[in-house]
Amino acid sequence: MSTASRFALAIHGGAGTIARSEMNPAREKAYRDGLEDALRRGGAVLREGGSALDAVEAAVRTLEDCPHFNAGRGAVFNADGQHEMDASVMRGDTLQAGAVACVQNVRNPVTLARRVMEKSPHVLISGPGAFEFAHREGILLEDDQYFFDRFRYEQWQRTKGTDAYQLDHSDGEHRYGTVGAVALDLHGHLAAATSTGGMTNKRWMRIGDSPLIGAGTYANDATCAVSCTGHGESFIRAVAAFDVHALMAYKGLSLAEAVRTVVHDTLPPLEGDGGIIAVDRHGRVVLDFNCSGMYRGHLAPDGTPVTAIFRD
Amino acid sequence: MSTASRFALAIHGGAGTIARSEMNPAREKAYRDGLEDALRRGGAVLREGGSALDAVEAAVRTLEDCPHFNAGRGAVFNADGQHEMDASVMRGDTLQAGAVACVQNVRNPVTLARRVMEKSPHVLISGPGAFEFAHREGILLEDDQYFFDRFRYEQWQRTKGTDAYQLDHSDGEHRYGTVGAVALDLHGHLAAATSTGGMTNKRWMRIGDSPLIGAGTYANDATCAVSCTGHGESFIRAVAAFDVHALMAYKGLSLAEAVRTVVHDTLPPLEGDGGIIAVDRHGRVVLDFNCSGMYRGHLAPDGTPVTAIFRD
Numbered sequence: 001m002s003t004a005s006r007f008a009l010a011i012h013g014g015a016g017t018i019a020r021s022e023m024n025p026a027r028e029k030a031y032r033d034g035l036e037d038a039l040r041r042g043g044a045v046l047r048e049g050g051s052a053l054d055a056v057e058a059a060v061r062t063l064e065d066c067p068h069f070n071a072g073r074g075a076v077f078n079a080d081g082q083h084e085m086d087a088s089v090m091r092g093d094t095l096q097a098g099a100v101a102c103v104q105n106v107r108n109p110v111t112l113a114r115r116v117m118e119k120s121p122h123v124l125i126s127g128p129g130a131f132e133f134a135h136r137e138g139i140l141l142e143d144d145q146y147f148f149d150r151f152r153y154e155q156w157q158r159t160k161g162t163d164a165y166q167l168d169h170s171d172g173e174h175r176y177g178t179v180g181a182v183a184l185d186l187h188g189h190l191a192a193a194t195s196t197g198g199m200t201n202k203r204w205m206r207i208g209d210s211p212l213i214g215a216g217t218y219a220n221d222a223t224c225a226v227s228c229t230g231h232g233e234s235f236i237r238a239v240a241a242f243d244v245h246a247l248m249a250y251k252g253l254s255l256a257e258a259v260r261t262v263v264h265d266t267l268p269p270l271e272g273d274g275g276i277i278a279v280d281r282h283g284r285v286v287l288d289f290n291c292s293g294m295y296r297g298h299l300a301p302d303g304t305p306v307t308a309i310f311r312d
Numbered sequence: 313m314s315t316a317s318r319f320a321l322a323i324h325g326g327a328g329t330i331a332r333s334e335m336n337p338a339r340e341k342a343y344r345d346g347l348e349d350a351l352r353r354g355g356a357v358l359r360e361g362g363s364a365l366d367a368v369e370a371a372v373r374t375l376e377d378c379p380h381f382n383a384g385r386g387a388v389f390n391a392d393g394q395h396e397m398d399a400s401v402m403r404g405d406t407l408q409a410g411a412v413a414c415v416q417n418v419r420n421p422v423t424l425a426r427r428v429m430e431k432s433p434h435v436l437i438s439g440p441g442a443f444e445f446a447h448r449e450g451i452l453l454e455d456d457q458y459f460f461d462r463f464r465y466e467q468w469q470r471t472k473g474t475d476a477y478q479l480d481h482s483d484g485e486h487r488y489g490t491v492g493a494v495a496l497d498l499h500g501h502l503a504a505a506t507s508t509g510g511m512t513n514k515r516w517m518r519i520g521d522s523p524l525i526g527a528g529t530y531a532n533d534a535t536c537a538v539s540c541t542g543h544g545e546s547f548i549r550a551v552a553a554f555d556v557h558a559l560m561a562y563k564g565l566s567l568a569e570a571v572r573t574v575v576h577d578t579l580p581p582l583e584g585d586g587g588i589i590a591v592d593r594h595g596r597v598v599l600d601f602n603c604s605g606m607y608r609g610h611l612a613p614d615g616t617p618v619t620a621i622f623r624d
Contacts, residue, residue: 095549095582101413101519102438122518123545126414127439129517205441206434207413214526214551233435237407239526242551246558270407 006301007046008184008283011038011059013069013295014177015229015275018309020292030068032307035297038062039305042181047303052183052191052225053091053114060087060110060193063179067149069295070177072108075147075197077156083147085197086211087113088124092190092219097123099211103130105147107140110195113211115139123213127205152200159201178210180217180227182279190225190281192217192241198232208232214242221281223248224255229294230267230274238266244278255280256288263288318613319358320496320595323350323371325381325607326489327541327587330621332604342380344619347609350374351617354493359615364495364503364537365403365426372399372422372505375491379461381607382489384420387459387509389468395459397509398523399425400436404502404531409435411523415442417459419452422507425523427451435525439517464512471513490522492529492539494591502537502593504529504553510544520544526554533593535560536567541606542579542586550578556590567592568600575600 013035042059046052064072075083087109088099098117101124106112112134116125125133134141180194194217196210209216209232216232218241219225226241235241240262247258259276267274268290275289277296287296287308297307325347354371358364376384387395399421400411410429413436418424424446428437437445446453492506506529508522521528521544528544530553531537538553547553552574559570571588579586580602587601589608599608599620609619 090549097549102441120516121545122516123548124519124524125516126519127517129414129515133516203441204432204434204437204445205439207436207438212436212524212526213548214524214554218551233433236435236525237402237409239530239551239554242526242554243558246555246562250558250562 006283007186008279008285008299009039009042009046009055009059009181010277010279010285010287010298011035011063011181011296012227012229012275012277012287013063013179015289015294016176016273016291018293020310028309031295031309034063034066034068035295035307036305039297039299042183043299043303046183046185049186052185052189055183055185056181056191056193057089057110057114059181060179060195061108064108064110064195069179070197071179071195073147074149076152076177076200078198079201079203081156083197084205085109085195086208087195088211088213088217089113089117089193090191090213090217090219092221092225095220097213099124099213100130101126101207101211102205103127103134105131105141105143106134107142110193112139124211156200176230176274178229180229180277182225182227182277184279184281184283188221188281190219190221190279192219192225192227194227209235209240212236214239216241218242218245220245224278224280226276226278228274228276231272234267234270234272235274237270238262238272240267240276244276255284256286259286259288263290318595319498320591320597320611321351321354321358321367321371321493322589322591322597322599322610323347323375323493323608324539324541324587324589324599325375325491327601327606328488328585328603330605332622340621343607343621346375346378346380347607347619348617351609351611354495355611355615358495358497361498364497364501367495367497368493368503368505369401369422369426371493372491372507373420376420376422376507381491382509383491383507385459386461388464388489388512390510391513391515393468395509396517397421397507398520399507400523400525400529401425401429401505402503402525402529402531404533404537407532409525411436411525412442413438413519413523414517415439415446417443417453417455418446419454422505424451436523468512488542488586490541492541492589494537494539494589496591496593496595500593502531502533502591504531504537504539506539521547524548526551528553530554530557532557536590536592538588538590540586540588543584546579546582546584547586549582550574550584552579552588556588567596568598571598571600575602
């Protein structure tokens with residue numbers, strides 16, 4: 001087994017047109033605290049020699065448990081006033097993957113996605129079927145009250161009964177609420193995970209890019225691990241996460257060049273606002289986006305959590 | 313607008329370990345007749361200057377209406393005794409795409425997928441949500457009786473209540489029931505479409521590769537249009553359809569080389585039994601598979617339908 005000289009971890013908590021005017025020190029601190037907490041938990045796994053898979057799951061679980069991000073506890077309301085969540089995970093050593101779409105009442109969709117990978121013959125299950133599998137597997141469930149948030153409820157009330165979708169939770173902003181993590185472990189393996197609550201007032205059991213392997217999530221020890229956040233439909237049409245891998249594997253681009261190509265050349269003509277985080281097998285991390293901000297963070301070489309929101 | 317000197321169409325009706333012993337002249341004729349009918353209908357669209365998108369929809373609708381193929385009318389029974397269907401469509405000129413997963417009682421899922429592309433802001437919708445959208449859009453619905461087939465019902469009865477999945481409708485065979493079409497039109501545009509009823513006795517609203525853009529279906533005027541059939545989970549992990557495009561776009565492979573690489577090098581280590589049909593922008597068609605047979609067909613240069621099942 002090859003070993004890496006270092007481990008690496010990067011995370012995101014969504015991207016979009018984030019209005020600086022709506023950010024204040026208390027709000028910014030809440031987001032940064034959530035990101036730092038996720039980096040610390042994922043980093044602790046990696047430092048102790050744990051797997052990249054365990055690290056991305058730990059980081060994403062932390063973000064799912066934080067009410068500020070649109071995933072898990074903080075998931076937005078759909079058109080029926082419910083919380084329909086999507087998540088996926090992929091490991092770069094075996095190319096195994098697991099995902100869930102439109103699942104309700106699951107505390108940590110990323111953990112359910114991992115269970116699909118490890119305990120079912122499938123990659124992707126959905127809706128009430130995914131809930132049934134979660135129940136059978138003893139995955140932690142929560143009642144609707146757990147996911148209730150006054151701010152998101154009022155936001156939903158403003159779009160309820162209309163055809164309008166709201167991308168995430170802020171007026172005057174276009175924010176793509178998603179959380180994700182990518183990691184390289186000391187054994188030289190990569191993994192990626194992504195989780196989201198989708199769009200406020202979404203209908204028709206819409207599935208975005210987050211649970212789709214190759215679109216929102218991809219990992220391959222030969223190249224990189226990738227997690228996306230943005231306008232899901234565009235990322236699906238671009239097959240964005242796998243394209244980063246393909247540009248490295250077939251065209252010989254570096255991680256930074258590959259991510260830059262997808263984020264700034266491929267996605268914009270498809271109205272693909274958003275961002276990508278990625279790590280390569282050497283532990284280089286890239287966090288890039290084509291909108292005004294992305295909640296994001298990574299571990300510095302000395303292991304210190306570094307977080308950012310705007311293009312600082 | 314560039315124009316092609318010719319049009320091209322290829323279709324498949326599933327692949328797998330097809331036992332020659334279970335094939336007889338009457339059965340073979342039924343399959344070949346279904347394939348030829350689809351080729352004729354899709355070919356008529358192209359000959360008259362219609363779009364690749366119209367042609368793949370027409371061909372796939374014909375296969376969905378034929379009870380011999382596991383899609384539309386011939387869809388297998390899931391664990392609840394219902395028919396849960398997946399389909400997708402993509403056009404190579406605009407990279408627009410539409411798809412549905414786990415939808416019930418829709419006569420032609422491929423037409424619903426196209427409607428998602430053209431009349432919704434989404435790429436992929438699912439389950440009861442997709443049915444609601446179909447109803448709203450006036451898509452042709454059918455009652456359960458329309459999808460009832462004695463042979464498939466008895467097949468389901470043999471696995472019902474067990475954990476066993478059956479890949480398709482034949483004992484002693486491993487067959488991946490899916491239908492698909494790829495086309496180049498006289499305007500130089502490509503399109504691809506795929507449709508399936510999934511696996512007999514499937515549970516948990518499992519979603520395979522057929523409705524996933526990049527996995528089971530992909531089209532891009534710059535390179536090719538692709539439709540896959542096989543062990544869906546493997547095709548998802550391989551991001552198989554997009555990989556054909558990427559190998560052409562970034563590595564400069566020909567269509568035949570790219571398809572061969574994915575079918576014979578990439579998929580087998582992932583237990584990816586199955587096949588791929590593809591057409592490039594010059595109208596070259598490739599129909600390749602790594603198992604004993606694939607129901608398939610294409611139009612010869614003079615427009616004659618050519619069909620095959622085994623590796624002749």
